[in-house]
Amino acid sequence: MSRFWVEKIAGLEPYVPGEQPASDTLIKLNTNEHALPPADAVLTAVRDITGDQLRRYPDPTAERLRSAIAAAESVSPAQVYVGNGSDEVLAHLWFAFLKGQRVQTLDTTYGFYPVWAALYDVDLTEVPVLDDFSVDLEALKNDDAAVVLANPNAPTGRALPRDEIVALVESNRDRLVVVDEAYFGFGAETAVPLVAGHDNLVVTRSLSKSHGLAGLRVGYAIAQAELIEGLNRVKNSFNSYPLDAVAQSAATAAIEDMQWLEAASQSVRDVREVMSAGLEAMGFEVLPSQANFIFIQHNTLPGKHIFDALRSRDILVRRWDKQRIKNWLRVSVGTMAQAEQLLVVMREIVSAETG
Template sequence: MPCFLSKKASKIKPYAAGAQPSQDGVIKLNTNENPYPPSPKAIEAYKNFRPESLRLYPRPDGGELKKAAAALYGLREDNVFCGNGSDEVLALSFYAFFDGGIMFPDVTYSFYPVWAELFGISYKTLPVNDDFTIPADKLTGRGIVLANPNAPTGIALDLCEIESILKRNKDHVVLIDEAYSFFGAQSAAPLIEKYPNLLVVCTLSKAYSLAGLRAGFALGQPRLIEGLENVKDSFNSYPLDAVAQAVGSAALSDTAYYEEIAKKITATRDKTIERLREMGFSVTDSKTNFIFAGKKGVDAADLKNFLEKNKIFVRHWDAPRISGYLRISVGTDEQMEILLSRIKEYISR
């Protein structure tokens, strides 16, 4: 039987998403979803959506979501590009800006090398330090892609370090992936007016409790946004559906609600980190809604399997430098107590 795939498609090594367990009673701490519901304004917008309007195409530019993002960050609408989750925005950005090659840390979001390979972009990886911090002064000479805070480590660079990267790479786009910045890191968005090479990418999946909606956006100067619009319209003119535009814009307008949720999550995170360290785990200084932890003498893959048998799902990568660690999403206080008790049970065997 002939192979109908193109040579490019046959060589693809796709991104491996976290498991989506379907059984009842699971504590799901493996994909960094928010354990709390969307804001009341977002839920009300969903309930009030007129289904008869679905016969019409949505606004191709993101409509109300574009306006809401611009208002939230104190920017103009031509500073905002909307897409079907930040993953789509990131993929289109790779295609649009990085012909000359890119650099990103060797321990980071594992979708970056997938897009680079898919679009034929040459890339270099910068080794992180032994403590997983990023030697930011070495990010130079080509397009830069940086998750800040980084994933899966949760470590963030200060805004002054981001600005230094921008200054050193004036002839290249510097993309800052801020999927987790709401939980303790400084956003680079205030630097957009100053640096035409800065693109900030955001999502509604994490802090805004809308992972099931698929909405994200990029912030940058109009020339970058126009480039993204042109690439988007060459793939799909209508990536963001009307429901996502209505609900997403309502969520972005409810900052006070999400700030309170972020406080709850970071408080739970910090308590859990303290407890894990008391058990002898090495835990990074997370500025996200997840924890990156490992312990000498503990097989992280075996611990993951033990937790899964007890209906607790966390993330593990059999990859260089991080195979001894687990990434644990922050759930409710009650969920984290169950997790900690099971970990204590495991290491006490």
């Protein structure tokens, strides 16, 4: 605390990201990074960067990348906004469209939403999820406040089908609905095809999970051009170059390699299946997941006990002290070898306690 801090900064409770330990020996299943490294084309694009590209400022409009995303998503480049990770896209979006307003999210969802709400003086309602952690769609529809919804949701992994997103977006066309698809590509239906017919919808995406590029920091939003223009106004009042030349080139290569996306996503779904079945056989409840992580609770052992026992055996997962989910663990889907190791260790932990 310094006496130079403005009052707002002193009152902030910033987001705390998952631990990034330096150790290589840990099995790191705590921040939902993709189990696989990105496509070869991405690494080639990074290697092919020239000195001249680094000498100059990058394209402030990220034209090539936005065109690649537009082509992949069947929208126009004017409907695409790119930023430094979807966190930055979302931060600008809260500033551009939600600042000072009433907004609904869920009581069990991405922990950054309340941080932005506080930063931008938003009156936030956290609508409780139902007992099975599914979204209380009726509650969201019955309130006219804007909605920010992660789909699939984190940390639950549950996803709403597109027709339920349609019902939400159309329940009141005068309020904005933001669908955060950070976990796109692992099985959930996307809301992007709804953008053409709905000027009150923004869909955000991340390359961090789907494309194995958490280290590159690229995210994007798809919405009608007037909304995208609003985001550009914020960006150009903050930092004209959120994506450097390396990120623009590598992300373009990633988006264009659709075969990699398909194969890598399938491998995540396969491992997710093995992890889920193995854990269920040991007495875990495993929520149905459409993401690259699973949300689990043991029928007798406390979450904290399992978390600590895994940690002492070099396996890192994520848990929260929040009352409603304090017994639950969020476990990222790793490689098949990591999943097998997790199951071996988990069997030891469970049988040590339950016999």
